[in-house]
Each structure stands twice: as C-alpha cells, then as structure tokens.
Amino acid sequence: MARYIARRLLWVAVLLFLVSLVTFVIFYVFPTADPAQLRAGRHASPAQVEQIRHRMGLDKPLLVQFGNYLRDIFTKGDFGYSYVNEQPVKELILARVPATISVAVGASILWLFFGVLVGVISAVRRRSKLDRTAMGLALVGISAPEYWLGLVALYLFADDIGLIPLFGSANSYVPITSDPFQWFNSLILPWSVLAISFAAFYSRLLRGNLLEVMGEDYIRTARAKGLTERRVVLKHGLRSALTPIVTVFGMDLGLLLGGAVLIEVVFNIPGVGRQAYDAILRADLPMIQGTVLLGAFFIIFANLVVDIVYAFLDPRVRYE
Amino acid sequence: MGTGSLLEEAFDAGEIGHPEVVVARTPWQLFWRRLKKDRFALASLGFIVLLILVAITAPLLVKALGLPAPNKLDTNALDEAGLPAGPSGSHPLGVDSLGRDVLARTIYGSRVALVVAFASTLIATVLGVSLGVLAGYYRGWVDTVVSRLLIDVLLSFPILMLAIGLSSACSFGDGCAGGLIQPGITTVIAVIALVTWTYPARLIRGQVLSMREKDFVDSARSIGASNFRIITRELLPNLVVPTIVYATLIIPSNVLFEAALSFLGVGVSPSTPSWGAMIGDAVNTFDTAWWYLLAPGLALVMTVLAFNLLGDGLSDALNPRSDD
8 A cells, every 4th residue: 555655646747747847838939929028018118028028037048947846846836926916936836826715615515415316316216207317407407507607606596696695795705714604604605506517517427327337247247135125226236336436526526626716706706717818818937837837736636535535445556 | 911001011020030031230230229219319410411411511501591791890789888789680690899680690600610620530539540450450569559659659648638739739830740740720630630539549449459359351261362352351341340430439529629728829820700609709798798608618518429329329329238
C-alpha cells in the first residue's frame, strides 16, 4: 500500500509540473497577443510597454520565464498579479473559495441523494412506466444547459422577479458567517439546478451499474439463500454498483470546487467561477491562468484521494 | 412447398437466412436491423435531418416566413423605455433588446450550433481515433505519451475553464498558434476539438488493445502484413461502427459546449446568431422578455436531446447485450 501511494504521489508531482507547463504555454506562448501590451492597456506608449515587459521578465528567454514562473508557484505560492488591480492572484482567489465550496458541497449532497435514489428505484422497477418516465426525464436533464435551467428557475421561483416567489434571487448570496438563513435561502435555486443536471447523469449511471451487477452469480447466491429482495438489492447489489459512482463523484466534486462557472455567473455568486468569468471580460490573463491552474490542482488532488480510497476498497488496484 | 409461402416471404424479406446459402450479415446490417426497432432514435434522426435542412435553407426559410433578417434592428418593436416587444404578428416570437427578431435568430442559430458541433466532433474524432489506434496498437512508449502525457494531463484541467481561457487567450491580437487559429468560429471549433478528443481516444485505444490479440490480426501478421496494412485494412474497418457511435455521443456535448462558450461571451462573434449567445443576452431582460429566453433554450434542449437519443439508440444497437 505504501508503495502504491508513493507511486501515485510521484505521478501527482509529474502531473502538477505538466499542468503548469501547459498553462504557461497556453497563456504566454500560444497567443500571438503580447502580454506586456495587454497589461499596459490600449493607451500605453511603446516605452511604457517596454518597461512593463522588463518588469514582468517577459524580455528574458522563454525557458528562463518558465523557470521563474514555476519557482514562484511552487516555492512561494505566487500566482502572479492581476492586470486589473495589481492584487496577488492567490489572495483574490482564496477570498472567493468559500462561496464556491458552499455551492459545490450543498449541490453534491442533493444530487448524490436523488441520483442514487432514482437510479435504484429505476433499476428495481426496470421497464416499468416509472422507470421509463424517470430515465426520460433524466435524459432531458442531461440535455438542458444548466445556465438556461438556472434562468428559468429564477424566472419561476426567485423572490424578486419570479412568478411564484419562493426562494432567494440572483445576487442575494451572503457568506454563511454573516447570515446563515439568507445564505441558505440564496443557494436553494443554484443547488437545485446543479443537482438536477448531475442527478440526471448519476441516476442513469447507477441504474446501468446496478442492472449489470444484479446479473452476477453472487446475487443469485444471495437470492438462493433466501434473503429478502430488499436486502439483496441494498446490501449486496448496491454496494458494488456504488463503487464506480464514488470515483465519478470524487472527480465531479473536485471539478466543482475549482469553480462552477456557469451557475455562479447566472446566480451572481461571488465564487471562483464568477471570478474566472470576470477575468475573461477584462482580459486579465494572470487571473484566468490562476483560476485554471487552481482548478487543475483541485482535480488532481481529488483524483489522488479517489485512487487511494479505491485502493483500500479494492486491493487488486494496487498491483496493476 | 407445403409450408411454402410464409417461409419464402421471410427469406425474401431477409428476416432469416436462406437454407442452402447461409449469407452472414455484415456488422452494418445487424446494426441497422437493431436500430430500426428504436422508435425514439428514429424520430430523433428525423428531427436532426429536419434541423440540418433548416440550417441549410435558413435565409430562404426566414424570407418565406415573412421575417426580417436576423441582424435587422427593428426599433419600432421597442417601447419608449427601450424594452423589447413580445410575440406579435410581425415577430411571432418577439424581438430582443436591440429589436432583432427572435424567431429569425433562432432559425439562424441552428447554423452555428450544427457547424461547430459537426466540425469539432469531426476533428476530435479523427484525432482521437488516430491517437487511440496508435496507442493501442504499438503500446509501450507510444501509449505512455498518448495516455499519460496527453490524455491524463488534459483530463486534469477544469475543461470548461481551460476552454474559456483558451478562447479568450485566442481572442486577442492575431489569434493563436501564430495566427493559424483566428478569433471567432475557428477558435471555438479548435478549442472544443482540443478538449474533447480524449473521449474517443480512450475508447478506441481500449478496443484496439483487445482487438490486436484476435486471430484475424495474428493471421494477417503471419502472412507478412505490415503494421500499416494491419492498421488500415484489419483494424480500422472494424472500428467504423463504434467510431460513428462515439462521434454521435460527443455531438450533443459539443453543441452544449459551443452554447456555453457563446453564453459566456467567448464563443462566436456577438453579431452571429448563436443560441448560447442569445441566452446570454437574455440575462438582462428575461424577467420581462421571457420569449427571448424560451426560444433559444428550447431549440438547444431539443437539439441536444435528439442527438442524445440517437446516440443512445446507436450504442444500444452496437452493444445488444445492454439490456434496457
């Protein structure tokens, strides 16, 4: 086990390096636009642009630039400075993390619960009207863009413009520390909308897994022992059908913790996703780069956790 | 011939093989027979064909319906406060906040949606299949480069953020990669292709890994076929059907991808009618101008749903064991 974890950690280090390299290439090498010019703005004189180029180290060879960039990130935790207000990118992002965590964690609880519930019911009642309806709706849920669902939800239920004013509107987010009730109320709609999209996917995935597992020999054995169907499904079937769900869940949560761009934009929640969007509107490359990189770190970390959990659950993985 | 005619008919209809000459059905025939039974998939196919016709004939269709051009500003349709008017005789689905006809823009929106989705899927599929075949066939360091260095690294990124970062980085100056990728629709296509090819690549790699151990590959090798010949004559023909299925499954997510990028304002240029951009425009006025939210949204959901249903039908037809 220790060897497996050591190997995984080594790979994580390699991945972090490669992800940083790709990000560097995308934002500094790939575009034909000049970062110094972007930073200086449209009205800067050529001399000012040159000065900025020198200050940012952009006049050095690319390899040196990349070395400095790596050193700043991994030894100082320095992700650069925003073009817009010269603030350190890392601090700006960290200030936005609580809102993003609020969105991701609340939604994930909802979608895990409903996704598993619907998936199990659909699998047990396979080919019934209930199953067909649930899976049909799930496919619609997968097909509908979440930002559109979000706007429709606001149109219907927001307490300022909604036809049936029930829940907090866009813009109403406050940190949990200042007003827990309003925090909760403002997040009901974003949670629900995100949960619909994800639960739709999870229910289809779980239904498929469970149906496959229920055909296995050990399930027949469990039935032959005379266990109740409920016990066979919940205790024997669900346990192994859930394992792939754990993997997907870990990765989805990792992805969302890096910022739920579309939902945060629609509901105007001041999270990392909204920040990335604002950075794009202002051509604030270090900020975009910081959010992309941080999002990637979250995903790599989530993958690591999932893999280690998986290795505990299933010893075969360790010897691959 | 006592039992004759019924059986004969069945032979003629190709439902059962002829007793003397048992003609094996090609994978294609089997595939099509199974697909024909899926009503939802067929209806979706019909819808998609219709949508393609709408996209091709958009200018004619808009004229035939008596609608203004998609970018024509009709200031008469805005009230004194500048708010757009709802559905009426001259604008069946109302106008947007600039006075542009929503129905005409929704019709034209099918063009961007389909062009971007098909083009990006085509590139992603060609790239994914090529790399997947190479990785699965040669294994070793080729596989390491493709699976670890390319796929694993790409999958470590938050894909949407990477895509918006890339599109915005490519929207300044002369575009990306020395001007090869220009801002606008080519950026969108390139970005989407770049972040979605991993899906077909992984699936095809898996298929080739198991296929290369099969007897027909061994026998080709034993008569001295080159690697190139084995790949092009033995492997690729067997990958055609699964490739079509995977491609059909990526199309809907690429339709959504383009819409999401355009919604965020990093997709196609603002004057080009795109469903996602229309929804993005609607953000400021949807509390009163609900029609502007409804039309592009429904067009998007129906299109994506049709491709999803067709993709589901195709993969069921490919994998008859999936017992749904």
